[in-house]
Amino acid sequence: xxxxxLITGIGVVTALGIGVESQIEGLKSExxxxxxxxxxxxxxxxxxGEVKYSNDEIIEILDLxxxxxxxxxxxxxxxxxxxxFDDSGLSGLKDNNYxxxxxxxxxxxxxxxxxxSEKFYKVFRDDTSKGRLRELIGHDCGTSTQIIAxxxxxxxxxxxxxxxxxxxxxxxxxxxxxxxxxxxxIAVVGGTDALCNFTINGFSSLGILDKEPxxxxxxxxxxxxxxxxxxxLVLQSSKTSTDKIYGVVSGYAxxxxxxxxxxxxxxxxxxxxxxxxxxxxxxxxNDQIDYINVHGTGTPNNDASEGAALIRIFGKxxxxxxxxxxxxxxxxxxxxxxxxxxxILSLYYGYIWPNLNFTTPMEGLGLTPETSCLKREKxxxxxxxxxxxxxxxxxxxxxxxxxxxxxx
Amino acid sequence: xxxxxxxxxxxxxxxxxxxxxxxPDVGEPDYKEYVPDPGARRRMSRxxxxxxxxALMCLKDNHINSLDGIITGTGWGCLSDTEKFLNSIFENSExxxxxxxxxxxxxxxxxxxxxxxxxEKNYNNTFVHGGTSFEAAMIDALLKLQEDSCDNxxxxxxxxxxxxxxxxxxxxxxxxxxxxxxxxHFFVLSSAKEMSSIAEIxxxxxxxxxxxxxxxxxxxxxxxxxxxxxxxxxxxxxxxxPQVVNxxxxxxxYPTSTAFALWLACDTFNKEHDIDRILIVNKHLRDQxxxxxxxxxxx
Numbered sequence: 001x002x003x004x005x006l007i008t009g010i011g012v013v014t015a016l017g018i019g020v021e022s023q024i025e026g027l028k029s030e031x032x033x034x035x036x037x038x039x040x041x042x043x044x045x046x047x048x049g050e051v052k053y054s055n056d057e058i059i060e061i062l063d064l065x066x067x068x069x070x071x072x073x074x075x076x077x078x079x080x081x082x083x084x085f086d087d088s089g090l091s092g093l094k095d096n097n098y099x100x101x102x103x104x105x106x107x108x109x110x111x112x113x114x115x116x117s118e119k120f121y122k123v124f125r126d127d128t129s130k131g132r133l134r135e136l137i138g139h140d141c142g143t144s145t146q147i148i149a150x151x152x153x154x155x156x157x158x159x160x161x162x163x164x165x166x167x168x169x170x171x172x173x174x175x176x177x178x179x180x181x182x183x184x185x186i187a188v189v190g191g192t193d194a195l196c197n198f199t200i201n202g203f204s205s206l207g208i209l210d211k212e213p214x215x216x217x218x219x220x221x222x223x224x225x226x227x228x229x230x231x232x233l234v235l236q237s238s239k240t241s242t243d244k245i246y247g248v249v250s251g252y253a254x255x256x257x258x259x260x261x262x263x264x265x266x267x268x269x270x271x272x273x274x275x276x277x278x279x280x281x282x283x284x285x286n287d288q289i290d291y292i293n294v295h296g297t298g299t300p301n302n303d304a305s306e307g308a309a310l311i312r313i314f315g316k317x318x319x320x321x322x323x324x325x326x327x328x329x330x331x332x333x334x335x336x337x338x339x340x341x342x343x344i345l346s347l348y349y350g351y352i353w354p355n356l357n358f359t360t361p362m363e364g365l366g367l368t369p370e371t372s373c374l375k376r377e378k379x380x381x382x383x384x385x386x387x388x389x390x391x392x393x394x395x396x397x398x399x400x401x402x403x404x405x406x407x408x
Numbered sequence: 409x410x411x412x413x414x415x416x417x418x419x420x421x422x423x424x425x426x427x428x429x430x431x432p433d434v435g436e437p438d439y440k441e442y443v444p445d446p447g448a449r450r451r452m453s454r455x456x457x458x459x460x461x462x463a464l465m466c467l468k469d470n471h472i473n474s475l476d477g478i479i480t481g482t483g484w485g486c487l488s489d490t491e492k493f494l495n496s497i498f499e500n501s502e503x504x505x506x507x508x509x510x511x512x513x514x515x516x517x518x519x520x521x522x523x524x525x526x527x528e529k530n531y532n533n534t535f536v537h538g539g540t541s542f543e544a545a546m547i548d549a550l551l552k553l554q555e556d557s558c559d560n561x562x563x564x565x566x567x568x569x570x571x572x573x574x575x576x577x578x579x580x581x582x583x584x585x586x587x588x589x590x591x592x593h594f595f596v597l598s599s600a601k602e603m604s605s606i607a608e609i610x611x612x613x614x615x616x617x618x619x620x621x622x623x624x625x626x627x628x629x630x631x632x633x634x635x636x637x638x639x640x641x642x643x644x645x646x647x648x649x650p651q652v653v654n655x656x657x658x659x660x661x662y663p664t665s666t667a668f669a670l671w672l673a674c675d676t677f678n679k680e681h682d683i684d685r686i687l688i689v690n691k692h693l694r695d696q697x698x699x700x701x702x703x704x705x706x707x
Binding site: 042043044109110112118121122125128129133136140141142143145146149155156157158159160161162163164170174177178181183197198201202204205206254255256257258259260261262269270273388389390391392 | 410478483484485490491493494495497498501502503505506507510511512513514515516517519520521523524526527528529530531532533534535536537538540541544547548551552554572575576579580614616617618695696
């Protein structure tokens with residue numbers, strides 16, 4: 001068994017821009033990436049976190065064949081996975097057949113190729129002999145993952161997870177577990193999701209889209225803003241060699257709220273269990289957690305439930321925490337990937353990211369997130385939470401890497 | 409492969425395609441028995457009903473009370489709810505939409521519903537990787553069962569065929585070579601061998617879509633029967649001369665047909681006493697190739 005799961009590469013794309021550098025800049029400047037929807041026509045007055053590049057522009061950046069149809073989910077995933085892969089130095093080994101290392105890709109998505117399928121379906125429903133079949137090739141969630149694997153030249157274990165908004169955290173957890181038990185040496189893990197009309201209408205039908213910028217953990221919060229993006233990590237066994245180490249995956253746990261298909265329980269049972277089990281696994285004391293990137297969607301239900309879980313675990317000593325969804329919107333299946341990258345940046349560079357649009361603590365909970373960007377000398381461990389429909393809750397813990405602990 | 413052995417201690421399944429061919433006890437059951445609330449039953453689309461009922465059957469038949477996880481695999485996900493919600497967007501010009509089909513369109517709905525109905529707050533995961541979704545769910549369960557505190561995991565593979573899916577695959581020419589299928593099969597995987605244990609899992613592997621790597625050797629070459637879902641077994645070699653059964657002639661073509669094949673393999677152990685080791689080989693359309701080997705429990 002491998003006890004240490006090293007984080008050796010990160011890649012991300014969100015409304016803040018393409019790449020890690022633009023995220024750091026955006027997060028530090030406290031400027032939101034959320035703006036009125038422009039990608040497609042809808043009757044909803046929605047503010048969203050769009051990636052400000054068209055599909056054609058991304059195809060150009062990635063040097064992909066122009067005649068092929070790619071879902072936006074695939075394109076965003078390719079951007080982030082490629083950045084993480086290059087960052088880890090793995091791409092340099094491609095011609096050498098990766099030195100025989102077992103490399104896998106575990107991606108996550110909730111909408112898959114829906115952005116393309118819904119265009120197909122509009123034509124198809126009027127005449128079932130119409131509609132370009134090529135547009136359907138990317139519909140299944142697994143297709144985006146397979147295209148990313150082919151692009152990176154990964155021929156080992158490849159799979160896709162879909163547990164709504166906790167999807168990417170589960171992908172990261174599985175990658176860590178596969179390395180722990182020696183089934184993989186290296187795992188590229190994360191998630192990707194694009195905005196589409198289906199999800200805009202879905203969340204609107206649930207009445208949880210806020211027409212204003214979302215206000216996570218604020219007493220006046222009235223819903224979420226949808227976003228899009230992708231976030232990937234490269235995890236490596238400590239038995240493989242690497243130059244750069246951002247930190248280690250020290251804890252992970254998945255639990256189910258088993259309360260309601262879409263709503264979270266008032267006492268935050270699923271969130272409590274996920275965080276509690278992850279902390280127990282890491283062997284850390286509560287006071288060794290220096291930052292929590294909460295799920296914090298901005299819906300009245302999620303934030304109250306997650307807040308209750310935080311108090312159940314940490315009592316009056318809740319560590320500095322924030323939701324970064326005020327910057328990016330809720331990127332659904334990608335959220336765990338994006339926010340894991342944000343949490344690793346917090347750990348590695350010593351930043352506590354601010355929670356935008358917060359003014360008043362939720363009644364009865366008295367929880368105040370960090371509202372300005374803080375710089376810390378030393379960060380020990382950070383938690384990132386992702387919760388989804390179906391009661392799926394997953395928490396991950398990343399800890400700073402102590403090179404001495406690896407000697408002998 | 410892994411230190412702790414993993415057993416299949418309970419199986420259950422619904423296979424409408426097999427039932428249509430006249431096989432008894434494999435069709436859709438009276439759902440009232442599994443979902444007594446008529447409102448809840450009505451809201452569930454067919455795949456949710458099939459999934460939830462077969463999952464509960466798998467738990468009930470063998471009196472398994474505590475679960476450490478629920479893991480599902482589905483290649484196509486909840487197609488009819490997805491289509492229903494898409495249609496409602498167009499029909500109602502995006503206004504006053506009923507959220508039920510949107511909520512139920514996410515692929516993890518079945519795993520979530522089973523957790524809700526059984527009150528299980530433990531591990532819950534869903535795989536959606538085409539023709540190897542069920543295999544990935546099994547691999548996740550094998551790994552999770554290596555942990556000390558983990559004893560029983562419910563694992564299922566399920567897909568529904570809808571008129572639209574069948575029509576579209578027909579337009580793509582898929583039905584020229586094979587016939588449409590669907591089904592839902594669940595298993596209790598356990599780290600404990602019990603009297604009720606049916607099989608032990610020897611290996612579960614998935615490969616890139618190109619097929620087997622050069623020089624590949626099976627984890628176990630003493631195979632008594634091959635359940636095949638491929639046109640051609642290619643490089644696969646065994647030390648024995650096993651009978652090859654094309655399992656898709658029974659269940660039809662769908663991404664998680666290997667969950668049916670695993671059910672069939674376990675059923676074979678129950679019925680044929682000279683069969684001890686079974687290899688399942690499959691490839692769904694152009695997806696990845698997968699291999700599952702199981703042997704009779706206690707061998």
